[in-house]
Amino acid sequence: MSINERISAPLLEIRDLGIDFHTPEGVHRAVSNLNLSLQPGEVMGLVGESGSGKSITAKSIMRMLPGNAELTPESRIRLHDGERPVDVMGLHGRDLRLVRGGQVSMIFQEPMASFAPAIRIGDQIVETLQLHTGVDYASARRQGIELFERVGIREPERRFDQYVFELSGGMRQRAMIAMALSTRPRLLIADEPTTALDVTVQAQVLELMLELREQFGMAMLFITHDLGVISRIADNLTVMKRGEVVEAGSCDRVLFAPQHEYTRRLLDALPHLEALPPSPAHRPEPLVSIRDLSITYPASGAGQLPFKAVPQMNLELPAGQIIGLVGESGSGKTSLGKALLGAAPVSAGEVHYHLETPIRLGAGRKIKRKELARVAQLVFQDPYSSLNPRMTVRDIIAEPLQALGLCRNREEIDQRVIEVAKRCHIEVSHLRRFPHAFSGGQRQRISIARALVVNPRFLVADEAVAALDVSIQAEILGLLKSLRDEMGLTILFISHDLSVVANLCDHVCVMQHGRLVEEGSVQQIFLQPQQPYTRALIGAIPTLRRPGQMNSVVSNEAGAHA
Numbered sequence: 370m371s372i373n374e375r376i377s378a379p380l381l382e383i384r385d386l387g388i389d390f391h392t393p394e395g396v397h398r399a400v401s402n403l404n405l406s407l408q409p410g411e412v413m414g415l416v417g418e419s420g421s422g423k424s425i426t427a428k429s430i431m432r433m434l435p436g437n438a439e440l441t442p443e444s445r446i447r448l449h450d451g452e453r454p455v456d457v458m459g460l461h462g463r464d465l466r467l468v469r470g471g472q473v474s475m476i477f478q479e480p481m482a483s484f485a486p487a488i489r490i491g492d493q494i495v496e497t498l499q500l501h502t503g504v505d506y507a508s509a510r511r512q513g514i515e516l517f518e519r520v521g522i523r524e525p526e527r528r529f530d531q532y533v534f535e536l537s538g539g540m541r542q543r544a545m546i547a548m549a550l551s552t553r554p555r556l557l558i559a560d561e562p563t564t565a566l567d568v569t570v571q572a573q574v575l576e577l578m579l580e581l582r583e584q585f586g587m588a589m590l591f592i593t594h595d596l597g598v599i600s601r602i603a604d605n606l607t608v609m610k611r612g613e614v615v616e617a618g619s620c621d622r623v624l625f626a627p628q629h630e631y632t633r634r635l636l637d638a639l640p641h642l643e644a645l646p647p648s649p650a651h652r653p654e655p656l657v658s659i660r661d662l663s664i665t666y667p668a669s670g671a672g673q674l675p676f677k678a679v680p681q682m683n684l685e686l687p688a689g690q691i692i693g694l695v696g697e698s699g700s701g702k703t704s705l706g707k708a709l710l711g712a713a714p715v716s717a718g719e720v721h722y723h724l725e726t727p728i729r730l731g732a733g734r735k736i737k738r739k740e741l742a743r744v745a746q747l748v749f750q751d752p753y754s755s756l757n758p759r760m761t762v763r764d765i766i767a768e769p770l771q772a773l774g775l776c777r778n779r780e781e782i783d784q785r786v787i788e789v790a791k792r793c794h795i796e797v798s799h800l801r802r803f804p805h806a807f808s809g810g811q812r813q814r815i816s817i818a819r820a821l822v823v824n825p826r827f828l829v830a831d832e833a834v835a836a837l838d839v840s841i842q843a844e845i846l847g848l849l850k851s852l853r854d855e856m857g858l859t860i861l862f863i864s865h866d867l868s869v870v871a872n873l874c875d876h877v878c879v880m881q882h883g884r885l886v887e888e889g890s891v892q893q894i895f896l897q898p899q900q901p902y903t904r905a906l907i908g909a910i911p912t913l914r915r916p917g918q919m920n921s922v923v924s925n926e927a928g929a930h931a
Contacts, residue, residue, distance in 0.1 A: 378449040379406040380588050381430065381556055387441030388425055388434070388612075392806065394798070399425050399438070400612045407556070410582055412589045414603035414620060416596065416635065418838045419810025422612040423592045424478065427558045430590075431469055432457060435805065448472065448556070471501040474554040476562040479753040480545040484533040491529035494548050501552040516547040519577055521570040523699065535669055538750045538832065539566050539698020539865065546574055553585050560592045564835050567697040567865035568909040575602050594810075594838035596639060597868075597911035600624055608632050638839040640846075640872040642910070648890035649690070649875050654723070656688035656827060656859045657709060661718035662731075664704045664883075678704040679883040681718070686827075688723075689857045691849065693874035693891075695867060695906065701883035702863045703750065706829040709861065710747050711736040724826070743773055746820040750832040750863075752812035756804040762815055763800035766790065769823050785822060793818040794844060810837045817845065824856070831863045846873050867910050871895050879903050 386403040389396050400422040407413050415423050428434055430446055446457040448468065460468060477483040485493060491513055498509035510529070517525035520543040533541055546562055557578070563571040579602060581587050593599055599606060599620065606623040608616040608631065616629040627633045664679040679701045686692050694702050707713035709720055711730050719731030728741055746769075749755035756765055766786045769775075776782045787797055793814045804812055813833065820828060830849070834842045846869065852858045864870050870877060870891075877894040879887040879902065887900045898904045 378454070380409045380411075380449055381405070381407040381590070382445070382447045382449070382454070383426075383430070384445040384447075385441075385443040386426065386429065386446065387444055388422070388429060389439045389441065390806075391437045391439065393801070398612060400429075403609075403612075403614055405607060405614075407588050407590060409555070409588055410586045411605065412579075412582065412591055412603045414599040414606040415590060415592045415609065416594065416599060416606065416838075417609035418635075419594075419808045419841055420611075421609040421838075423609055424560050424808065426609075427475065427560050427590060427592055430457065430556075430558060431473060431475055432460065432465060433469075433475075467501075470497060470554075471552055472554055473556045473558065474549040474552060475558040476546050476549045476560060478561040478564065479751060480541040481533060481538075481751045481754040483545060484541070486533055488532075489530055490533055490536070490544050494529075494544075494551055497548055498551050513547065513551060516551055517544070520544075520547050520550075521573050522547075531669065537698050537703060539570065542566055543570065543574070543698070550577070550581060553581070553587070555585075555587060557587055557589045558592075559589055561594070562591070563593070563595070563598055567695075568867060568906055568911065569697060571598070571865075571911065572909050578602065594842070595911065596624065596636065596839065601911055608635070635839055638843045640839075640843075640868045642868060642871055642895065645871055645891050645895055646875070648892045652876075653687045653689055655685035656723055657686040658721040658723065659684040659686075659705075659709075659718070660721065662705075662708060662715065662720065663717040664701070664708050664713050665716040666714060677716075677883065678713075679708070682883075682885060684878065684885060684888070686859060686861060687876065688859050689853060690875040691853055691860045691862055691873055693870035693877040694861055694863045694880065695865065695870055695877065696880035697906075698865070700880040702880055703831055704883075705880070706747070706831050706861060706863050709827075709829060710745055711738065711741055712747070722827070739773055742769065743775075743823060744825055745827040745829070746823060746825040748813075748817050748820045748828065748830045748833040750835070752816045753804070755816060756812060758804055761801055761803060762790075762795070762807075765804070765815060766800075766819050766822050769819060773823060775823060786818075789818045789822045792848065793821070794841070810841055813837055814841075814845070817848075821852070826857075826859065828852075828858060828860045829863070830860055832865070833862070834869060835864070835866065842869070849873065867895075867906060879906070 383403060383405040386400055388400040390399050403426060417423055448455040448457055484490060494513040495506060495509040498504055498512060514525045514529050517529055522528050522540055522543050549557060563574060566574060591603055603620040606620045607614055610631050616623055616632050623632060659682050662682040666676045666678060668675050696702055704713050708715055715732050717732055719729055722728035730736060763786055767782050770782050770785060776785060790797060790800060795814055795818060817833060834845050837845060849860060853860060862874055874891055877891055878885060881902050887903050895907060898907060
């Protein structure tokens, strides 16, 4: 190969990629005739709705397809490594391990399922560094802690020695990003890498990725449903629909002069900050009152102190409204949501449900779990780890009905399951399948259906739409609004996506370091924020913009709080 050929050769070359899934219903073509190439240092965005084939395409590059998936005979995946192209499909054993995690790293969509639960996170990163770079233990540990700090993890040394279940969703995602970047790969496959991150840390991580691209010539295949993020980071953009590429070109051209109707539909579904919903005429009576609430987790090991996630909280949640709860990862949002459902350790104060038969939760009070479950449900942040892999979708959705004895027989249960499945846009024919057969967005819809099946009065939605593409996200948000209007449902909507909160919620609460720093109507919070921290969050919202264009509301305070 000549020098000129080596310079012009793409780092990654995919030709005629086809992927078939063998299912009980027959063979399903997940990806069809996909062609894609990636130059050294290029950032390629890959977008499309949930189930369009984005993630399975990425996993095929890493040779990580599930057992029931099969590449078509004409498929070709090549990495150009110096003098010769490497046929990825022909790699085995040590050669495959050197490429996977060394030359090519991947940030997975669901970090809870990617880390070993019984091994400290730091030890897993040290092992990766030693395997692929040959450094000693002390150097690997030092590099890992430095990366933790660079991706925005507070107290990096303490977090480095914790287990994955001890970290919040956003911190787990940052740890996964640190592991993927630790070996300085030539190609980074990022599958929804910023989905679980708050806007300030998201900006920080994107900046780090671009910095490594410039420093090491690292190429990226960046998979996301967030077109605002794509406009910030990508050079070129490929749009997929039902396993096929429908549009490809420069990021600027595809986002601002789309040719395909499907691309235009994705752009039309983006939430905007220009048209905020009006403030409610009056604030209803509270459904839930939170009084002097403190949440303290016990020490995780020898020499550790108990961790106070929420020092003291006073808040009222109005009946029949959607209340947004925002703040950076680790601010106590999820802990507060769990405490309202009796699933977090309350050390002081109480939670009072104003119902026909009042319910009180607090330190020293016995929780009436069945009584509480009939009126309050949770939509989990990580659908993969919250769905039983051994149960069908039908049984997962039906489980709360059976546990609470809300239906008289199987026929009634099936009728209710089908009803809520249709409402959450789950095909009835898919009820016989298991969770692993679905994309991340589809699994989140299953989680939402399970929470809604008991007709609750109060719903805690913890990052409930974070894994969904913009069009499905818009449908689910519309569903939540209709539930509020039709059923008088009260929803605590926990999210790091402020543009979604602005378009969905009636009231917004801002948390930082376990404390409530500001609350008010959507209009008040987004148009007249009083606190510097709130202004920093709003200033860091990723909006659709041309390359080199700054956010219209970026504040100098954002960097100080990131």
